[in-house]
Amino acid sequence: MNILLVEDDSDLAELLCEELEGEGYQVVTVHSAEAASAQLGELLPDLVISDLRLPGRNGITLIPEVKAMNPAPAILLITAFGTVNQAVDALKAGADDFLTKPFDMDHCLLTVRRLLEHRKLKARIAGEQFHGMLGESSAMQTLFKTIRRIARADGPVLILGESGTGKELVAKAIHQESDRQKGPFLAVNCAGIPNELLESEFFGHAAGAYTGANKARLGLLREANGGTLLLDEIGEMPLALQAKLLRVLQEGTIRPVGTDKEIKVDVRIVTATHRNLEALMTEGLFREDLFFRLETFTLCVPPLRERGDDIALLTRHFLAQQQQAGKTKARQLSHTTWKELLNYSFPGNVRELQNAIERAAIYCEGEEVLPQHLPQRLRQQQYKAMENIFYHLSSDALPSLSHVQQDYVRYVLDKTQGNKAHAAEILGVTRRTLYRWLDEG
Template sequence: MNKPALPILLVEDDEALARLISDELDTEGWLLTVCHTLQAANEWLASHRPSLVITDLRLPDGNGMELVNALTADERADRPSIIVITAFGSVRQAVRALQAGANDFLTKPLDIDHFMLCVQRVLQHRSLHDELNRYRALSQDAGFHGLFGQSPAMRQLYEQIRVIGRAQGPVLINGESGTGKELVARALVAESDRADKPFLAVNCAGIPQELLESEFFGHAAGAFTGARKARKGLLQEANGGTLLLDEIGEMPLSLQAKLLRALQDGSIRPVGQDTEEQVDVRIIAATHRDLRQQAESGAFREDLYYRLETFALHVPALRDRGDDRELLAQRFLNQLTIAQNKPQHGFSLAARQLINDYPFPGNVRELQNAVERALAFCRDQEITPEHLPSRMLQTATLASTETVRHGPNRDASSLLQGPVLPTLDELQQRYVHMVLDEVQGNKRRAAALLGIGRRTLYRWLEASDTADE
């Protein structure tokens, strides 16, 4: 959770208790402001927007319920969460506070461990609520014919699709596997005057070579053994519409020549037929290969490449799409929770950071699979790094290790400094503190980078503190 971005206001006139709470929250890294009176709290709130207000009910200059009522009357989406604490607790007061809109109610003497768990839970839900609101705001105009994203690279792609969609020539879509090339093809069709005409998609690598010609151009009855009757090919079935040739780089050279003829004048000749037929089909070709390089090496017809390349589109890799990774992850999560009839879920800050840092070599498809796995393992409403695939954690840990090892102020040999070689426990403690320094004391981030849970990290740090005493 991004604690510095989640400021907390504590309204408590008991200075000893305020100091105890301050120390605990400070240890966790939250940004805390303390006010001892209702007036001071109202003056501070006039110019600040905290994520959480923790208030006593009995204050020197008034009742904390006044503050609760004022805060809950605010209809803005970013109004703070509220925890009420009091030494004069009663069921009636608890009901009043909760009915007014408080998120929790605690009585004094305060169990500090229970109090900290309460703060963590309320802020966790607050973070989830804020993230879902942010996602809704950003996603309102982030979609385009099934494509999703608002990064500059995707907005440029949308504009290119609008222009090319209205044209008539063939289109070549290039992009890594898993980037959504078929979705781009469908968006092109949606922007064209063929939107209500047939659209067929075929993977050139998925058809046996001996059947390719018949599959594309059809055949006459008796053209070969087993051809009892005439059959239309894909070009005939898509007549008037659009045909997507996925992985066109896998198409044999012999078939490429016939496809070029169809592109040039719309003429095709079914297998075993003496006469030609005319078809009107817009060809969209997609590939993850470098067709220019294949054409130069003779593995792909150069004339066909230049014909297809009349209109060329490049689909950006997910790693080049910035915040789209986070938006897509939440979109997939929302779709899955609806499909599985589960409550809304969100990602913790550490999980979002991991998603933004991971390069996703499998692109959008890999992200979608990672989110599906995370939801299956998540037992709460917040997905954390532990729910994501282990390869993502390992990549983050390796990156952190490289940062520590090669950072401008870091030298791994410093771990071994001292008159005698350190024990394994001492070496572990030194490395943990080095990682903590690199992440500016963010224990969640440090635990994720070390590949351990936060409780394990706290246990290690406690052992280190004990050893230093």
């Protein structure tokens, strides 16, 4: 969670920043409303904490700017000169809460946590999705914010990610967030078009340009004029066509097959691939100059296994879809089913999860999805994982549950860079319990 702190008292700002970062939040501190305005669009915070009285503009003037953002951050105002009238004015203007100095730090942190949780809950109740993508994990929230930033520009975008992560949805989101949103969005899979038709498919052709070309064709680049063209699996594009695509990016013109006329096009090129383009360059299968042009803006879509609780969120969403479509009576997953699902690595990512839930919903005849309703490969995964960890141990050397717990706690702390608040959240315990476990270890 990102917090923008607007406070001109440097001592208080430092104290608040330290306490908030200790809770696991990412904090950016500025000292005036003017500086905060400059940061809003870049940081896209989840919460703005602002002093009411600041040099220059006061904190209330930030409220309309914050509320105009989509999604709007929560707003917490603080002041040493708090009165009932000021509090009412701030709340009427759109602030979510109001604290007066001097305030109790524990109460402040509780208020921050409550505001962020309320904002998260509102988004969930409203079924908020980001252009068809659902994700509350920090990885996905970072992706959504990056998409908004990239959408404002007009240069090429390279989307990297494993199969099934939703790269086309990311491309559509870039288009819908951009000034080109009223223009066309076209997507083509470079691996799905025969090589002999690729040039005509992209650049169009004149009537009679080759045998069978009875009518002239515009081609994808002209059809997408004023909008966005997604070139999926760009790593499969032949070298000869790569050279011509590079020219389009450099000159903004195309030459249809069978003509010598240059035609101006205005289209944003977005490319996507699950392959390693740098490895393809080493093999001479992908042009370096095209790669460096395409990577003007690069987005990496996280695999599902790195998205934490998003697996549960997406599972409930996909099951609800099946219910609403009248395809199942299933309303929930059994405890054992959840355990098996969450222990699986999902190499096929979101697409594999969606297919698994659709299958389970169809096979489930009651209201609870059981393990046998899941695909076989999901049910086998957790046992393979346990064997990988303990296969070399004899029955006499198997560790105690307490020992395994200590090892796992240390593993989680290592993965969270020692952030105890985040580690406790992942482990599903309070920080007090986590500290007790560490003392016992």
